[in-house]
Amino acid sequence: MTEPAAVEVASLTKRFAALTAVDGLSFSVARGEIFGLVGPDGAGKTTVMRMLAGVMRPDAGTVILDGVDVVSDPELAKRHLSYMPQRFGLYEDLTVDENIRFYADLFGIARGLREERAKRLLAASGMEPFRGRLAGKLSGGMKQKLGLTCSLIHAPKAVLLDEPTTGVDPVSRRDFWRILYSLLGEGVTIVIATAYLDEAERCHRLALLDRGRLIQCDTPAALKQKMPGALVAIASPDPRRVRSALEDEPGVQTVVLVGDGVHLVVDDAGRIAELERRLADQGVPYEHIARVTPSVEDLFAALLGRKAEDG
Amino acid sequence: MNALRLRAIARKEVLQVWRDPRSLMIVLLMPIMQMLMLGYGVNLDLKHIPICTYDREGSQHSEALLKGFAASEYFDVVKVATDYAAVTAAIDGGTCRMAVVVPQDFSERLTDTGASSVQAILDASDDNSATIAAGYAQAVIDQFEQNVQIWFAGNHGQSMAPPPPISLESRVWFNEDLESRNFIIPGVVAVVMALVGAQLSSLTISREWERGTMELLVSTPVTPMEVMLGKLAPYFVIGLLDAVLCLVMAVLWFAVPFRGTLLTLFATTSLFLVAVLGIGYLISVAIRSQIGASQIALLVTMLPTALLSGYAFPIDQMPAPIQWVTYLVHARYYVTILKAVFLKGVGMTALLEPILGLILYAVIVAFLAARAFRKRLD
Numbered sequence: 108m109t110e111p112a113a114v115e116v117a118s119l120t121k122r123f124a125a126l127t128a129v130d131g132l133s134f135s136v137a138r139g140e141i142f143g144l145v146g147p148d149g150a151g152k153t154t155v156m157r158m159l160a161g162v163m164r165p166d167a168g169t170v171i172l173d174g175v176d177v178v179s180d181p182e183l184a185k186r187h188l189s190y191m192p193q194r195f196g197l198y199e200d201l202t203v204d205e206n207i208r209f210y211a212d213l214f215g216i217a218r219g220l221r222e223e224r225a226k227r228l229l230a231a232s233g234m235e236p237f238r239g240r241l242a243g244k245l246s247g248g249m250k251q252k253l254g255l256t257c258s259l260i261h262a263p264k265a266v267l268l269d270e271p272t273t274g275v276d277p278v279s280r281r282d283f284w285r286i287l288y289s290l291l292g293e294g295v296t297i298v299i300a301t302a303y304l305d306e307a308e309r310c311h312r313l314a315l316l317d318r319g320r321l322i323q324c325d326t327p328a329a330l331k332q333k334m335p336g337a338l339v340a341i342a343s344p345d346p347r348r349v350r351s352a353l354e355d356e357p358g359v360q361t362v363v364l365v366g367d368g369v370h371l372v373v374d375d376a377g378r379i380a381e382l383e384r385r386l387a388d389q390g391v392p393y394e395h396i397a398r399v400t401p402s403v404e405d406l407f408a409a410l411l412g413r414k415a416e417d418g
Numbered sequence: 419m420n421a422l423r424l425r426a427i428a429r430k431e432v433l434q435v436w437r438d439p440r441s442l443m444i445v446l447l448m449p450i451m452q453m454l455m456l457g458y459g460v461n462l463d464l465k466h467i468p469i470c471t472y473d474r475e476g477s478q479h480s481e482a483l484l485k486g487f488a489a490s491e492y493f494d495v496v497k498v499a500t501d502y503a504a505v506t507a508a509i510d511g512g513t514c515r516m517a518v519v520v521p522q523d524f525s526e527r528l529t530d531t532g533a534s535s536v537q538a539i540l541d542a543s544d545d546n547s548a549t550i551a552a553g554y555a556q557a558v559i560d561q562f563e564q565n566v567q568i569w570f571a572g573n574h575g576q577s578m579a580p581p582p583p584i585s586l587e588s589r590v591w592f593n594e595d596l597e598s599r600n601f602i603i604p605g606v607v608a609v610v611m612a613l614v615g616a617q618l619s620s621l622t623i624s625r626e627w628e629r630g631t632m633e634l635l636v637s638t639p640v641t642p643m644e645v646m647l648g649k650l651a652p653y654f655v656i657g658l659l660d661a662v663l664c665l666v667m668a669v670l671w672f673a674v675p676f677r678g679t680l681l682t683l684f685a686t687t688s689l690f691l692v693a694v695l696g697i698g699y700l701i702s703v704a705i706r707s708q709i710g711a712s713q714i715a716l717l718v719t720m721l722p723t724a725l726l727s728g729y730a731f732p733i734d735q736m737p738a739p740i741q742w743v744t745y746l747v748h749a750r751y752y753v754t755i756l757k758a759v760f761l762k763g764v765g766m767t768a769l770l771e772p773i774l775g776l777i778l779y780a781v782i783v784a785f786l787a788a789r790a791f792r793k794r795l796d
């Protein structure tokens with residue numbers, strides 16, 4: 108017997124006037140899973156999160172959270188979930204402790220329990236020395252960690268995080284993820300929207316979103332397997348020349364500039380020899396050319412690039 | 419409804435008001451300033467009244483007398499006329515509010531009879547400031563060592579009553595006669611409370627939207643009722659404190675007699691506050707920026723309460739259709755009550771009608787307010 112899914116989303120749809128921001132989305136998240144929503148700006152991540160959190164009504168579709176229908180009974184669902192909006196949502200004119208107390212009170216958490224949890228969470232994020240500081244005076248990373256602390260103070264069953272680490276320093280990001288992983292042991296389900304693709308690889312499963320539609324939904328490893336064709340990395344001192352030399356070659360699907368070179372997707376790994384020849388013909392300098400394992404970022408570029416050509 | 423959540427919202431609201439200088443200013447300074455402004459008439463700028471002088475004699479005495487006007491901070495001599503035509507032009511053209519004319523035989527009569535007189539010509543179209551200017555003029559003349567009288571005349575030959583004698587103390591705060599001030603001040607309290615209360619509560623919900631804290635708030639189990647009551651409770655207390663401040667000012671500063679009971683005052687003030695805060699809250703729910711909400715609140719409360727509450731302009735002298743409109747103005751009921759409580763000292767039974775009106779008003783506003791806020795972003 109399989110455990111029922113912690114989050115079950117079916118045919119979720121939201122329209123804003125003529126724009127369909129979320130278009131018939133279906134996915135499910137298992138208990139104790141970190142599920143990532145990935146997509147470019149405007150893909151509809153925030154809108155999905157809001158509907159999961161029960162603060163926005165879908166035009167169609169259902170969201171079931173731990174057996175509770177969020178659409179028909181959002182208030183019941185809200186008791187057991189926590190939502191961290193994309194925009195910082197705490198009170199900047201309240202201190203760290205005052206914010207924590209406020210959210211603990213709203214969820215009916217008794218003082219003793221609040222103190223114990225706050226202590227543990229603040230210690231985990233290295234924020235203990237700042238308990239008396241106004242939230243508005245914290246750094247970006249600390250604000251987000253405070254947001255997470257407030258979200259977790261009522262020990263929710265499901266945590267919804269909308270781009271929680273955007274603009275956060277690497278140290279705070281590490282703290283942040285350590286806390287998230289520690290929650291999994293307690294059976295907490297996490298749905299996280301992110302624009303950082305390296306972060307997406309830390310999720311158990313990913314949903315790739317584009318213009319409100321679900322393009323792919325699988326584990327990062329499986330998604331990479333699904334990558335059509337082959338990914339070729341070319342290291343070069345002049346990536347732009349490499350791009351212009353190769354972008355119109357037969358079999359080349361997408362070309363993306365990366366730091367010290369280009370990544371390109373070709374329909375078959377056998378094309379590498381052709382590419383090398385072409386670069387040599389045109390006298391484009393390059394140091395290295397090889398097939399590589401794609402990252403989520405490459406995958407995304409490949410999938411979206413292809414879609415853009417279709418459409 | 420959950421007491422812990424209610425208290426959490428109220429506590430947070432108090433902390434925010436306490437740390438927000440703008441809110442604190444509304445709480446403390448606005449009532450005091452408005453009491454003074456409305457209590458002394460809307461025109462605070464009664465110093466430096468522009469006047470014109472016409473010295474027909476040109477003697478040492480006449481010059482000394484006119485110097486008194488030039489030196490007074492109440493007057494600015496903006497024109498020195500050399501004939502009557504210039505005097506009339508200055509007043510009719512609006513550049514001067516008053517002209518002081520020294521007659522040709524000023525010194526002569528002073529030496530012969532020991533007494534003399536000058537003439538003050540006033541712009542009779544603006545009754546209120548004419549009276550005030552006349553009072554100041556009288557005060558300036560009184561300071562001249564010799565026995566000089568001043569005759570007042572309107573600019574088109576209208577006769578003007580001499581101003582009431584003013585004492586040295588009241589000169590600084592010259593006001594209309596005591597009786598009409600008593601009549602107006604209790605109403606001023608109502609106007610001030612309506613303004614301040616709506617200002618305060620208009621910020622409650624709009625602040626959450628503006629600062630981006632609303633999205634998180636609505637994702638918690640807090641109920642709209644808890645949000646409303648938790649947010650308004652502190653302002654209710656603040657409103658009562660402001661009421662005390664205004665009432666104390668009315669009695670101690672403006673020396674308006676208080677003949678009623680504190681119980682009636684407290685009960686009716688509480689009712690009025692419910693209506694006032696409810697209106698501000700409704701606006702706050704509708705407008706998502708603090709500035710916008712507070713300006714709408716000002717607009718919605720200022721004109722109706724100032725014009726239609728009967729605080730200065732008696733309702734029974736208004737045209738019938740306008741009289742009907744006044745029933746929609748919450749301050750109308752409270753003004754009636756305050757005037758009666760202050761000046762007549764009547765109890766609640768005698769005020770049944772306005773009190774019932776106020777109760778009905780408060781209930782309707784509270785009902786609307788309780789349904790206004792939705793925990794939704796769309």
Ligand SMILES: Nc1ncnc2c1ncn2[C@@H]1O[C@H](COP(=O)(O)OP(=O)(O)O)[C@@H](O)[C@H]1O
Nearest residue numbers: 123126128146147148149150151152153154155
């Ligand atoms: N409240 C709204 N009203 C109108 N359009 C909206 C609203 N919220 C989002 N949108 C639009 O819906 C699309 C998806 O937005 P969003 O969910 O914020 O995407 P993401 O979080 O992935 O950047 C965008 O085109 C955005 O402009």
Ligand SMILES: [Mg+2]
Nearest residue numbers: 152153193270
């Ligand atoms: Mg977003």
